[in-house]
Amino acid sequence: MSKKNDIQLLRINYLRGPNLWTYRPVLEVWLDLGELEDWPSHRLPGFNDRLTTLLPALIEHHCGVGERGGFLQRLQEGTWAGHVLEHVVIELLNLAGMPTGFGQTRSTSQRGVYRMVFRARDEQVARSALRQGHRLLMAAINDEPFDVAAAVAEVREQVDDSYLGPSTAAIVAAATDRRIPHIRLNDGNLVQLGYGARQRRIWTAETDRTSAIAQGIARDKDLTKRLIAGCGVPVPDGRAVKTPAEAWEAAQDIGLPVVLKPSDGNHGRGVMLDLRTQADVEAAFEVAARHGSEVLVERCIAGDEHRLLVIGGKVAAAARGETAWVTGDGRSTVSQLVDAQINTDPRRGTTEDHPLNRLGIEDDGAILAELARQGLAPATVPEAGRKVLIQRNGNVAIDCTDQVHPEVEHVVALAARIVGLDIAGVDLVAQDIGRPLHEQGGAIVEVNAGPGLLAHLKPAIGKPRPVGRAIIDTLFPEDNGHAHAGRIPIVGIAGTRDSTRIARMVAWLAQLRGQRVGLACADGLYLDRRRLASGDARRWDVSHRLLVNRNVQAAVFENDACTVLRDGLAYDRCTVGVVTDCDGSETLAELDIQSPDQMPKVLRTQVDVVLGDGVAVLNAADERVAALGAFCDGEVMLYAADPQTPALLAHRGGGARGRAVFLHDRRPVLASGSAETRLAPLSPAARGGMADESLLAVIATAWALDVPPDLIIAGIETFDAHNAASAQPA
DSSP: OOOOOOOEEEEEEEEOSSOSSOSSOEEEEEEEOGGGGGOOGGGSTTHHHHHHHHOGGGGGOOGGGTSTTHHHHHHHHOOOHHHHHHHHHHHHHHHTTOOOOOEEEEEOSSTTEEEEEEEOSSHHHHHHHHHHHHHHHHHHHTTOOOOHHHHHHHHHHHHHHHSOOHHHHHHHHHHHHTTOOEEEOSSSSEEEESSGGGOEEEETTEETTSOHHHHHHHHOHHHHHHHHHTTTOOOOOEEEESSHHHHHHHHHHHOSSEEEEETTOOTTTTOEEEEOSHHHHHHHHHHHHTTSSSEEEEEOOSSEEEEEEEETTEEEEEEEOOOEEEEOOSSSOHHHHHHHHTTTSTTEESSTTOSEEOOOGGGOHHHHHHHHHTTOOTTOOOOTTOEEEEESSSOOOEEOGGGOOHHHHHHHHHHHHHHTOSEEEEEEEESOTTSOHHHHTOEEEEEEESOOOHHHHSOSBSOOOOHHHHHHHHHSOOOTTOSOTTOOOEEEEEOSSSHHHHHHHHHHHHHHTTOOEEEEETTEEEETTEEEEESOOOSHHHHTHHHHOTTOSEEEEEEOHHHHHHTOOSSSOEEEEEEOOOOOGGGOGGGTOOSGGGHHHHHHHHHHTEEEEEEEEEETTSHHHHGGGGGOSSEEEEEOSSTTOHHHHHHHTTOTTOEEEEEETTEEEEEETTEEEEOOOOOHHHHTTOOHHHHHHHHHHHHHTTOOHHHHHHHHHHHHHHHGGGGSBO
């Protein structure tokens, strides 16, 4: 078989919000199969075997068949290369540790050209997977060698560069479980939870409630000790020193054995324990001095190191440490023994997926000093049977949450409050965490801001603790079971008929209720009546700014079909979703919309994202629009100028929840089932040349937002007079 030409990637578009395909971000790729349009999988000799040899786990893909092996069945029956590429990319993401199950491939109106999409939590990871998947597929088609391991490694490297760390990811996952939206604010771990004025921010395990003063206190270990000791919290005796000689003098005054550590270090770096001789103390000073600006000498507390996580004034999790030892065999060096007896533990590694760190003893001053105290070096060969202490601390990963004594919980939570931290990692040393500290001479040795959560999420021994959920519950307390914490009222308006004016009037009516309202529409980006940016603000990168703005208490977004197809919606869910019409197909040929019949599927996106306690406001005069109500998770409200419109009549017959808006004797009527409320007639000036149905869309949307009927009419009457200033830039 002759070599086949490459599949051409005509267009790659990252849809960042809810879109034609799904609620979530996807990478959409337009593919030109070229000659491969005539070569489905079953016509390519040996292709199926080569592909499944490269990616044997493709057998797990159900595809449209709905069962294991479904995709392989499709390969045998014959499927096109675009569909195959979809599954190759998904499998590479699975192998790279970022599993996804969503993908679709659909033909376009042009022969051989397809739109292929797959779930993509990060654009750069998705592009990397696409690039490697494309190469793999063409290699399998043309019977050429391909290094799958190298391809997966490249994707995994991009995952490591792009994705959130484990602590932040756990908090975000807990927010998602409670349907709290999140926005990543930088390439690191700064994340916004919630929208607008109801947002909170986290950075790893620090929050916008974590004060700079508390962080500063926590960094100064000597100051921390003095503050908490003054409130009755047990701490070890100690003092700061500036030279090795001062360290030895302090050690003798405090009483041996002692601990030396940097005053502002972290992660246990530079900490030396159980020092009993002048040589050990002076050597430990040099190690500690390399990791901080000042060195502390403290009384050595008997017992194991523990880390207790305090969230919102309560202990949420606890972990215990253990010392690391090796046993000599008379043949291997200390370095070789560490690699064979410690580093082979699958719980140890260099990534954030491992609860214990891999030990590199040649570069660790504390370990080298510990070996020196035993008369050893990394290259020394200990005699057979000799036990060698490698590390006294740094192995805190054994869950002991259920063993913590109530008195210990009280003291630890008190220490966090004294420092002023909403989330704290409190380190203490005790022989038995199940007994009060004063009974055993235990003490708190450090209070840390921004503690890592990995030891509690993936302990080496014991069960994981839901610490991410504990942080979310502190930031967003349950409000009588309210499921939408962190959300502001959001209105999305889709259509072409008077949609900009509708959006601006709805924003005005919401503002009259005393809220600060953001508006993104074709006229620009607004906060209240001040324009923040001119030009079309329906683009995702412009309109999304409203959700980051802490001043925004409610937001109104104008969307058209192009917004859905090119960017996706700026928000994940909305309080009110409005669809006025299904017009505009004639301007979307570039996006493969060839007829009006395709428009309902596009505009359905606006209805799909309505919250369960939200409202879809739909034009009953357009049967295609009215039919979208079937896809709404919340309430459906219809409007039409004619009260005899069939869809409206049928809807009103559905009972008290069948709300509708229509005209009677030129007066707007709000109807709930058979009950009707007639509003005052609107003046010709208030209509501003708008069609009746457009005015009714405004009234219905305001009603869905619980704006009082009298205020709706008054607001429409005063709209033009009070919004002239909004055309002026801020």
